[in-house]
Amino acid sequence: MMRATFLISAAAAFAVSVPAQAANPTDAQIAHIAYTAGNLDIAAAKQALKVSKNKTVRDFAQEMVRDHEAVNAKALALVKKLHVTPEANTTSTSLTKAADAERAKLGKLKGAAFDREYITNEVAYHKTVNGALKSTLIPSANNGELKSLLETGLTLFQEHQAHAEHVAAKIK
Amino acid sequence: MVARLPTLCAAATGALLLVAAPAPAAAATHVVTIDKMKYGAVPPLKTGDTVVFVNKDIFRHTVTSSNNRFNLDLMPGKRGTLHINSAGRATFYCKYHPGMRGSMIAK
Numbered sequence: 001m002m003r004a005t006f007l008i009s010a011a012a013a014f015a016v017s018v019p020a021q022a023a024n025p026t027d028a029q030i031a032h033i034a035y036t037a038g039n040l041d042i043a044a045a046k047q048a049l050k051v052s053k054n055k056t057v058r059d060f061a062q063e064m065v066r067d068h069e070a071v072n073a074k075a076l077a078l079v080k081k082l083h084v085t086p087e088a089n090t091t092s093t094s095l096t097k098a099a100d101a102e103r104a105k106l107g108k109l110k111g112a113a114f115d116r117e118y119i120t121n122e123v124a125y126h127k128t129v130n131g132a133l134k135s136t137l138i139p140s141a142n143n144g145e146l147k148s149l150l151e152t153g154l155t156l157f158q159e160h161q162a163h164a165e166h167v168a169a170k171i172k
Numbered sequence: 173m174v175a176r177l178p179t180l181c182a183a184a185t186g187a188l189l190l191v192a193a194p195a196p197a198a199a200a201t202h203v204v205t206i207d208k209m210k211y212g213a214v215p216p217l218k219t220g221d222t223v224v225f226v227n228k229d230i231f232r233h234t235v236t237s238s239n240n241r242f243n244l245d246l247m248p249g250k251r252g253t254l255h256i257n258s259a260g261r262a263t264f265y266c267k268y269h270p271g272m273r274g275s276m277i278a279k
Contacts (some may be wrong), residue, residue, distance in 0.1 A: 062185070070232075148208075159269040
């Protein structure tokens, strides 16, 4: 069982951290975390595409769907090739719970309030996932192809974080 | 996709460095790969050369001039071509991932 868990901060739903004792998730667990993180962001983006009328926000959301779907398709092909079955774990469960709460929160908002909350959360979410990739997931990955995909993912998600920060500043 | 690059601009001044087209025999084709969120290096160019950008990444990328001189929008697996028609320096970036940046110099 994986020991790595994310702690959900009271300040922001996705402001999470990996505790000091977290160590060495397996490749199967890493794959599940990465895939789950991507899927949750796709779901958030699709929610934004249904609600938001702001072109900047919609462009960002479309980018999230396009890029995360590409990463997840690659991840699925890789685990199939490696005969690895992604394994649910406390981290992916925590991410899902936090995303459910955020989705419910967003569900009550419309217009500019929705846009602000969605983008603010996207900044925090990517910051969190990038931190986990850098500190735990990439260093723990054993398979070279998985590590390489995670490294590409980190570069991509850093772009997403920067883009989200740019959009957040624009729609303030 | 093929885009004409009528001029490469000197970035610092914006001045156009127009030169006469070289003899066609001197022209070369250079392939530049885009992969893992990075542009490959563009070798030194001469006017008349062609640069083929090949998107080997799993993401959609663009090769977009910083001063709107050219734009290639490349889906994964696709390629696009720039014809170098003048000397100068051009910088470019990806519209979808603006941290991806590159440059090329033609003499």
